[in-house]
Amino acid sequence: MAKRIHERAIWLILALFVLLLILPLVLARFYVYLLALILVTGLLTTSLNMVLGYGGIYQFHHAVFYGVGAYGAAIMIAKLGYSPWLGFIVGPLLAALLSLVMGAICIRLSKLYFGMLQISLGSLVWAVVYRWYTFTGGDDGIHGVSLPALIATPKGSYYFTLLITSACLFVMYLIVKSPFGSTLQGIRDNPVRSEAVGVNVKLQQLVALVIAGFFAGVAGALFVVVDNSAFPDMLFWTLSLEILIMCLLGGWFTFLGPMLGAAILVALRTFASTFTEYWTMIQGIILMLVIIFLPEGVLGYLHAKFRQLEGAILPGDK
Amino acid sequence: MLQVEGIRKSFGGFMAVNGAHLNVKQGEIVAVIGPNGAGKTTLFNLITGILKPDGGKVLFKGEEISGLSAHRICKKGMSRSFQVVSVFSRLTVFENVQIAILSRLGKTFNLFSPSKRFAIKETSEILTSVGLADKRHHVTGSLSHGDQKVLEIAIALGGNPELLILDEPTAGMSPEETARCIDFIRQLSTQFGLTILFCEHDMELVFAIAHRIMVMVRGATLIQGLPEDVRCNREVQDAYLGQSESGVCST
Numbered sequence: 001m002a003k004r005i006h007e008r009a010i011w012l013i014l015a016l017f018v019l020l021l022i023l024p025l026v027l028a029r030f031y032v033y034l035l036a037l038i039l040v041t042g043l044l045t046t047s048l049n050m051v052l053g054y055g056g057i058y059q060f061h062h063a064v065f066y067g068v069g070a071y072g073a074a075i076m077i078a079k080l081g082y083s084p085w086l087g088f089i090v091g092p093l094l095a096a097l098l099s100l101v102m103g104a105i106c107i108r109l110s111k112l113y114f115g116m117l118q119i120s121l122g123s124l125v126w127a128v129v130y131r132w133y134t135f136t137g138g139d140d141g142i143h144g145v146s147l148p149a150l151i152a153t154p155k156g157s158y159y160f161t162l163l164i165t166s167a168c169l170f171v172m173y174l175i176v177k178s179p180f181g182s183t184l185q186g187i188r189d190n191p192v193r194s195e196a197v198g199v200n201v202k203l204q205q206l207v208a209l210v211i212a213g214f215f216a217g218v219a220g221a222l223f224v225v226v227d228n229s230a231f232p233d234m235l236f237w238t239l240s241l242e243i244l245i246m247c248l249l250g251g252w253f254t255f256l257g258p259m260l261g262a263a264i265l266v267a268l269r270t271f272a273s274t275f276t277e278y279w280t281m282i283q284g285i286i287l288m289l290v291i292i293f294l295p296e297g298v299l300g301y302l303h304a305k306f307r308q309l310e311g312a313i314l315p316g317d318k
Numbered sequence: 319m320l321q322v323e324g325i326r327k328s329f330g331g332f333m334a335v336n337g338a339h340l341n342v343k344q345g346e347i348v349a350v351i352g353p354n355g356a357g358k359t360t361l362f363n364l365i366t367g368i369l370k371p372d373g374g375k376v377l378f379k380g381e382e383i384s385g386l387s388a389h390r391i392c393k394k395g396m397s398r399s400f401q402v403v404s405v406f407s408r409l410t411v412f413e414n415v416q417i418a419i420l421s422r423l424g425k426t427f428n429l430f431s432p433s434k435r436f437a438i439k440e441t442s443e444i445l446t447s448v449g450l451a452d453k454r455h456h457v458t459g460s461l462s463h464g465d466q467k468v469l470e471i472a473i474a475l476g477g478n479p480e481l482l483i484l485d486e487p488t489a490g491m492s493p494e495e496t497a498r499c500i501d502f503i504r505q506l507s508t509q510f511g512l513t514i515l516f517c518e519h520d521m522e523l524v525f526a527i528a529h530r531i532m533v534m535v536r537g538a539t540l541i542q543g544l545p546e547d548v549r550c551n552r553e554v555q556d557a558y559l560g561q562s563e564s565g566v567c568s569t
Contacts, residue, residue, distance in 0.1 A: 189409060
């Protein structure tokens, strides 16, 4: 039974991928941009969920690494004049490095205390970016980053984003299913027991944080590709909260849930904000409904329903 | 194999363990008994590194291990189970045991090959030996209490220990489950040559399988000796066993 669900899921994902390949050929430019934005946000959210849903680490300020990835790439290209390709590599590496430093400090604390310290340190990084006019452009951010011709067009940047996002998701999926991922989930369920079976819990968590920081940085660099810019809001704590909500909404114990959550919220925000200023109120109501009715998230709920259905058809088959 | 000398631990002003002594020889089954709050679980937490002692020494295979972190001590060949069920509740029974084996094999930083290729045979063997093989795909949180207690021991076995420490292995089990558990512990000792240290409230179980017994009262060791010596010790009778148990002692 499990195998059959697995096979179907693979076909579904392949179909979705083909659809994402075809869509830009028929969609208006704005919708191609929107799709690219969903992919970037989904990648960011999935990277958060790797430590949140799979690792049980309260990473409350994950957007910092997204922002640092974006600024790293944008500054390398626009301010220092390096090749964009080099910028796309340096951005994520910087994010991973920052994640290592912040993680090494915060991991001494656990649960909520970790989250509090992480928010403070992250806000410090935001303040530096926000104030350092000569280097980061301050509250203006960096605009008009010039890109290679191949990815400078809307379609070009979209396909590049689709390619990199898919590759990153695939690698993250491998990690989640690896012994490293299993151990991480063990720590989420029971850190004391993990320690007692010989797992170096803090080190394991730190490595997870660095990996998650790196992929958030990749998402940041992709944002530069999609939007040609980087700005301080990318590492403001409200974005961190939003992506956390996306994880919960989509289903934080599923791999693709965060991507689904990102798609729902980004799309809703775009359409709802065309006819109301009070978009955040809608977001708040959605969050409340999800917490009350779908505690495992949309995908978590569908997953459970699907299992029940299969179970009813094939009783006893496991 | 294991030697504990004058170990101490206080929480705030309360001396939970205050000068406990214990020695366990290779191949032995040693039981720790004592009234509630005597400090048995704290003693086990001190030995396995979950807590750091305030003073005293723990020697394992001749090497001082007091103050080392729990994961280091585990890697030296000591595994434990917990009194209050402590499993990985969102994972399957199979994965619970597999994690312990992955950890022992040093695979926890293997990032890209699928978990399901590792330690399949060994995990299956352990699950079969404890009688959980047919529940391997169940999510642990949905198991009965008795099954979770058995899984406790299975996870500890995943560490392939030389010394197995069991903290009240049968607590909360039905009489049949308890009987099966006793057989299994005895089998671990006789067939696989494991050295076992356990604590237990069930006196029948203790006197049935322990080679030697250590009695703890108010955080300190009262006596460690053979079962018959312990049973007939006047101080033990006063502190713990009560008059009914002492009927077998002629003196």
